[in-house]
Amino acid sequence: MIHALSRCLALASMLFLISFAVTVPSAGAQSLQEYEFDEPAQEALFHDLIDELRCPKCQNQSIADSNAELAKDLRDRTYVMVKQGASKQEVIDYMVARYGDFVHYQPPMTFVTSILWWGPLTVLAVGALVILYRVRRQKVEEIELDAGEQARLEELRREGEKEQNR
Amino acid sequence: MSKGWRWAVLLLPFLAFVLLVVFLLRGLFSDPTELSSALVGKPVPQFTVPDLYQPERTYTHDILKGQPLLLNVWATWCPTCRAEHEYLNKLAAEGVAIIGLNYKDDSRDKAVAWLNTLGDPYQVNLFDADGSVALEFGVYGAPETFLIDASGTVRYRHVGDVNERVWQGELGQRYRALLDGATQETNK
Structure with missing residues (x-):
């Protein structure tokens, strides 16, 4: 029994770890050797940006990760802009103006996207309220026995004790 | 619990289910590769x-x-x-x-x-x-x-x-x- 349980646990934790191995993107899959920088700050900014910008062609890859032609074009454009001293926000605004919010992995807070923030909180709050409500109702009900029922209870208890002592 | 409340509680999961079905059906027939253009309503870019x-x-x-x-x-x-x-x-x-x-x-x-x-x-x-x-x-x-x-x-x-x-x-x-x-x- 204990063996089966520990085996189960081991399997579960293994699956857990594998799921991580699968979902972690292979960052830096593309060769970025060609992008050379004199200033480390610009290089860091460039890497930040290409990790945060999403390839419009390939649904769920950053432009750092994708080998699509378009991703390369966007990397090149990002490189040129960073080299020219553009700030992070300037590059993001430039891309969003052309490719829409889709191109940035951090969606802006608008009425439609705000559900991403308050949605889970609402679900949690509703669940908490339901639990609170039910727990309170349980407490209220206390059972009172009349004389006859009390006598029967005593009798059953005595019988039970006898059974145990046998 | 009054009768009306009981009905509401019974219907709530059903309504939630219907909403979910509508949402998922829409997802089934929408094309995620089709993006709306950010340029709609704007003048053509200069080139x-x-x-x-x-x-x-x-x-x-x-x-x-x-x-x-x-x-x-x-x-x-x-x-x-x-x-x-x-x-x-x-x-x-x-x-x-x-x-x-x-x-x-x-x-x-x-x-x-x-x-x-x-x-x-x-x-x-x-x-x-x-x-x-x-x-x-x-x-x-x-x-x-x-x-x-x-x-x-x-x-x-x-x-x-x-x-x-x-x-x-x-x-x-x-x-x-x-x-x-x-x-x-x-x-x-």
Whole structure:
């Protein structure tokens, strides 16, 4: 029994770890050797940006990760802009103006996207309220026995004790 | 608990279920690769680009102003562009103004040869070798077709091939509406 349980646990934790191995993107899959920088700050900014910008062609890859032609074009454009001293926000605004919010992995807070923030909180709050409500109702009900029922209870208890002592 | 409350509690999961089904059904029939253009409602971006046939001749964004027209992004490496080409020829024959933007093609000669063999539906042929004009338009593949009104404002973008169904659908309807608006303006 204990063996089966520990085996189960081991399997579960293994699956857990594998799921991580699968979902972690292979960052830096593309060769970025060609992008050379004199200033480390610009290089860091460039890497930040290409990790945060999403390839419009390939649904769920950053432009750092994708080998699509378009991703390369966007990397090149990002490189040129960073080299020219553009700030992070300037590059993001430039891309969003052309490719829409889709191109940035951090969606802006608008009425439609705000559900991403308050949605889970609402679900949690509703669940908490339901639990609170039910727990309170349980407490209220206390059972009172009349004389006859009390006598029967005593009798059953005595019988039970006898059974145990046998 | 009153009777009304009990009904509400019983119906709530059902309603939630129906909502979920509607949401998932929509997801099932929506195409996640089809993105709406960020340029809709905005003037066409500025650019200068050479002609496909004559490298020394250049055009600017002004070429897209003056009449409702389609800007078709295409390339010879794009099989879907081949599929829609016949239909573009047909539209051009019907008098629809189409301007072609050749997008990152393998070579100029290949693009010219394609038009010589398959016919040229474009009033003007723009040659965007490095894709910089397409980037200004937020193009993420080929074919894409932009609907631009007489003032040079982007009105709509269609991703994928243009065919009879698309032309009867939103793209064609919007084009015809623009055309009606333009003729009414001139008749005034």
